[in-house]
Amino acid sequence: MPCATAAxxxxxxxxxxAIRERLNLLLVAARMDVVGxxxxxxxxxxxxxxxxxxxxxxxxxxxxxxxxxVLRAVRGADPGIAFxxxxxxxxxxxxxxxxxxxxVFFLDKSADFQDLAPAIATASRPPVH
Numbered sequence: 001m002p003c004a005t006a007a008x009x010x011x012x013x014x015x016x017x018a019i020r021e022r023l024n025l026l027l028v029a030a031r032m033d034v035v036g037x038x039x040x041x042x043x044x045x046x047x048x049x050x051x052x053x054x055x056x057x058x059x060x061x062x063x064x065x066x067x068x069x070v071l072r073a074v075r076g077a078d079p080g081i082a083f084x085x086x087x088x089x090x091x092x093x094x095x096x097x098x099x100x101x102x103x104v105f106f107l108d109k110s111a112d113f114q115d116l117a118p119a120i121a122t123a124s125r126p127p128v129h
Contacts, residue, residue, distance in 0.1 A: 008124035011053040012037035013044040013070055014086075015063040019109070023057060023086075023116070030117035041065035045073045053081060054124040057116070058103070060087040060094055068101065075102045082123035086116055
């Protein structure tokens with residue numbers, strides 16, 4: 001099967017079970033495969049490296065730490081995994097820092113929910129050279 005038609009494999013890194021549940025429903029409806037989820041930085045890093053998703057949906061605030069820890073650790077170990085930051089902490093400083101560290105998109109949970117699936121679809125496609 002060509003990669004272009006394969007469903008994006010997504011890992012959910014968010015400390016809220018309710019948000020992870022809502023994201024699961026959204027992504028399944030968008031024909032995406034959720035391959036894992038976790039709430040703490042360590043569980044996220046371990047789960048992402050074990051499941052090797054195409055895209056990680058990452059919150060800024062995780063249980064006992066930050067999404068930045070996850071982004072840095074995973075990008076250092078596997079730079080091919082794309083990150084879409086999806087957070088209520090959507091201030092300019094957060095946005096600038098996460099994009100500078102390699103996130104593909106930075107979306108605000110309160111305003112950009114409808115943009116998440118398209119952002120994941122875009123992020124999951126390798127860049128054309």
